[in-house]
Amino acid sequence: MNWAPPILAPWRLTHGLRKHPSAILLGVQLLGILSYPLMENTGIGRALFGAMSIAVLSLVLWVVNRASAHWVAWLLAVPSVTMSLLANFAGMPALLPWAHALEAVLYFYAVAGLIRYMLSDMRVTTDELVAAATTFTLLAWAFAYAFSACQAWLPGSFSAVSVPPQPRTWMELLFLSFSTLSGVGLSDIVPLSPLARALTMLAMFAGVMYIAIVVSRLIALTVIRQQRH
Template identity: 30%
Template sequence: MNVLPERLSVKECLLKLPWFQKLPPYGSADQGISGRSVLMKSEVSGQRWGMLLGLLLLALLIEPLFGSSKPVQVAGFALFEIVVVSALISSVRDIRGRVFGAILAILWFSGTLLVMFANMFHGLVVVVSLVMLLGALFVTFRNLLDRHTGDLDSLVGAIFGYVLLAATWAALYLQIERWRPGSFTFPDDAGLWSSANYYSLVTLTSLGYGDILPSAPLGRLTAGLEAVVGVLYIAVMIGSIVGSFHRRR
């Protein structure tokens, strides 16, 4: 009776090749990273970015799907904060930076709850939201510039960074609107979080439908900066991925 050969994935085939197991260390000499560990690290990185992208999209869709009640808003923002903290922790290797990021995220979430339920500390939450936005910029651009291979993992990480920028900017718009009502012409028949996300996405992609407009100087400034970052991100993303494919060839 003939037995069909076992079907192996590409990764398993590579791991079984003798020449692949004898690859020299990748990176600096003190790191001692072999070809096997680089492959495994790439796979884990791809799964991580894919999972974070799924959670981020879920955080954006909670309010449009389930309404704009207070519990739904808290659940959506809590999920969004988990994504931001996870991205910061995975990108910052220094333990002090991770602790600072976690503490800042807790203050951000606590301040947001105070704004939602007690109408307090609006200005402080706007400042913390701006700091978190800078952290998101650091995470996304560092992820792009640190990529040495052009593959599916790089593409998923780039997409996650792009959506993360839009969501973080939307959180900043949300806090500005709560601090200075009327800063944006958000519609009254839609949730504030979903409207902010929509406006952030059309601004980041330079679509500019015109149905929502910044009507205050602070809103105009932040919207203009987001448009600049959106164009810059696309340029850096395309250059990084195309350059990675050329290095592979």
């Protein structure tokens, strides 16, 4: 019987989340998608956005530390967080593109660590299924940060349909990243500069290969396990 006293239920929930940090990271990122639009247009909101980004980075480090060597992640995270804090709270916005570039590299590193974790054996666990969803969101965030750094260094890199070139918001770049990786092609954001188009093509390639290699393998192993039972 799986019933647990109410006193033990919170402990079991906490224990389960500690065993599956990917689930926490996925939940925070999905919450961010809903909350970021409320943060973009005010100074306080942008400050909260910076703080939330740092919190997400901390969770990324937690996840990476489980999946691969951590010194590389810390080497990327410490200067990134420092520059992000200086940019958002010390009036040094010129550092923000560099922070975003390092965050993009950190997220790509986290993606590589989680993919290696998911491909390390022939079993499919609940944690690996959650990690598959988390890896996709990390990939989307990584390209969004890369797009952000690109448009800061090369103004006019992205435009929107019927809107003249101007700096796109974080949500617009994240929307472009998700729509490109998923292959749905619904984004109204258009890459204009050669670097922006190169990054977008890499996002297309990454999205197709992720579904073809990682997701299809997890599905195949799940089907094999069910057939054996």
